[in-house]
Amino acid sequence: AKGTHKAGFSRDMKYLVDVYSTVADAPVAVLRNAADGSEVMPLETADLTRLKENGWKAPEVFTAPGRDGKTPMWGLIVRPTNFDPSKKYPIIEYIYQGPGDQYVPKAFRPYDWYMTSIAELGFIVVMVDGMGTSFRSREFENVCYKNLKDAGLPDHMAWIKAAAEKYPYMDIDRVGIYGCSAGGQESTNALLLYPDFYKAAYSACGCHDNRMDKIWWNELWLGYPVGDQYKEGSNVENAHLLRRPLMLVVGELDDNVDPASTMQVVNALIKANKDFELVVVPGAHHTMGEDFGEHKRYDFFVRNLLNVNPPAWSDITYK
Template identity: 55%
Template sequence: MDNERAITFVLRDSTWRCRLANYGCTNDGPVRPRPESAPPFPWQAGPGQLWRIEGLPPLTSPDGTLEALIWNYNVVVRRVGSDSLRLLSTDGSEGNRYTRASMVWSPDSKRLAVYRVIPGYPREIHYVESSPDDQLQPKSSSLLYAKPGDVLDREQPVIFEVAERREIAVNDSLFPNPYALSPLVWRKDGRRLTFEYNQRGHQVYRIIEIDAATGATRAVISEEPKTFFYYSDARGGGKKFRADVNDGAEIIWMSERDGWNHLYLYDGATGRVKNQITHGEWVVRSVDTVDVGHRQIWFTASGMTPGEDPYFVHAYRINFDGSGLVAFTGAKASHAVSFSPDRAYYVDRWSRVDQPPVAELRRASDQSLVMELERADDSALRATGWRYPEVFVAKGRDSVTDIWGIIVRPTTFDSTRRYPVIERIYAGPHGSFVPKTFSPQTEMQALAELGFIVVQIDGMGTSNRSKAFQDVAWKNLADAGFPDRIRWHQAVAARYSSYDITRVGIFGNSAGGQNALGALLFHPEFYQVAVSSSGSHDNRMDKIWWNELWMSWPIGPQYAASSNV
């Protein structure tokens, strides 16, 4: 704020402004209400759905002379300021409609690309609000909610040469069975455009380029794993990252093809790998910045340092050709790094479950310490009798792979007593869930205070380790890493006589609720009690994206085999 001379933040219901010159802070008044913008359709409706977006204004061409819009399900154009419409398409209908939300003009304003959509099955789920605030009688409502196996919207890219009113048919042989297609994006020369194809079942994911003059297509990159491609963005915990360099002359791409999540440099013209940028038995977690001018990538990764918790996140920089790896973080902990705008300095905030947060200012040029900004003091917390969770590692089902977890004990812990054990579980394949940074662990600690030892474990089938580690979940969510979890419990009991594995309970929510009940159904010899909340007990009944990603498509016997019902 104020030309970088002040910062603002919200505290409770007020906005505060702090000036960097004197560190003086003033209350700028109540928080301004944010404008409400209801989405045109709920995200649970499934992929596609662009045809549901109504009321968008006409799309003006880059040269400012034409507007494109939808009229009676067809694409039309008109001169800016004119009401006279020119049809570009005539085959649009309720069941085969063009979508304004997908329209993109070529940079030279000569062509228009758009998706034509055949709507899928509009599944609805229904709710009854028994006791609404504004009336005595109940209310009913419904929500669009696609489930595994449903017929989805089918999108087909179409290109129009505007002056000639000519449609260019796009060859769909490279995208025959889409789960979803990404937005159409033109190259700067206006001769090509690209989109991403996510095939139903998630075993094929492609970057596809269209020749705008002929409609011919080619796969610039085709990712074809034997199990699944985790297509969620890497910045949100997924395994997909793409950066086009010099308008697609090169592409930086993330892949698990060698068994670990790494970055590759592609030749955009030939579709061939120029070189693997990162490699080793560790995983790239996310990409912070691609510096095209210096041909460098700033990224985070875990598992690179031998002898360290493989989930600890560290920050690095590497050259496009795979040389010049620089580590910005060193402490054995999980790090969150924030760089200055010119990347000359960075703040490194790090902690562990047994180490309160430390914030340091460092130079990017040599990673030297400028100053320690803050070091949290947990002495008052420890004075209450609270103790750090114990990090515990044991071998998994294969007697080779390390399985990591934490142990939380009551503040009144007596090593001569035997304590029943409660496991907190969430085994969703989309992430890893054992805490790695400092926290009082209030939920787990509160349970421990009732006279339990409380634990959390990341078994096989979860993310942020090798591809093989996560693949255990494929078509088998019922596994939930239980063979690893049980081995881990047994290892703890072998070390500590206070750990009573004849009395083991388990609890979880959502996918964790499914896991908790699954513990009793599939492993009753070990787990005695379960508490399940909001469990997705049959994956055929839950949202489409999450369940088809791990359980695959089409619906087969694997769904019934993993069901708690």
């Protein structure tokens, strides 16, 4: 059946509960015979009525050729619930890209923590899996081998340009990008290497230099010995290229990526006399920024892509 499937087996392994959905289609649960996969009986179908009554809109699955002009790249387009096609919307890309998996959501989510809320501020939010991710082909994934600097960004930009060509309300001249962890590294990398396309970046807990991050992961994809392929992808080495707004965020107690990875980028930016913003969240671990950082991220893109000064935090009341 159409969708992404998740199976749970009975204790005797004779039956399985198959729950499947797409980003736009409600989850369906059926009981299947484990021997041949045949359907024994329907169990449940989720009801989206109340979601839709409250303005929920499904993300759009969008496909367009990547850098080579022929290989299809798949991603999502998330619009605000008050979307008006007569208006012009800045684009924000949420990025988490790399080998070992695919990252664009495939199953149903009534709310996507990374994309739903920020779209409501007046943005169109996108996410795409480019070359270097898994489950397509060995050739497709191997684009990243000794080349994590690539981050699939040439495919991402081609995909976003195609979406903006199809939908003129997407403002290709106002594109921001954000991510955490590998996405933190990649969003800063995008801003440094492609400043004519990406106009602002929010980067949380980034593994900005693979020479000091987890050896067990980095050496799988960058190889050994440590060579120029490590240096070329380092945001520390490339920090002097900054010419767009950048907000760096780091958790004080990050137990996944050493906070020094961010601080080395900060040090390089200071030495290069670059203007940027730094947010350190005390007591936080590996994070997109927690509630404080989330608010900072919203304000950052409102200022730099919508060109609007957000209200003072002290003026905001919560009901």
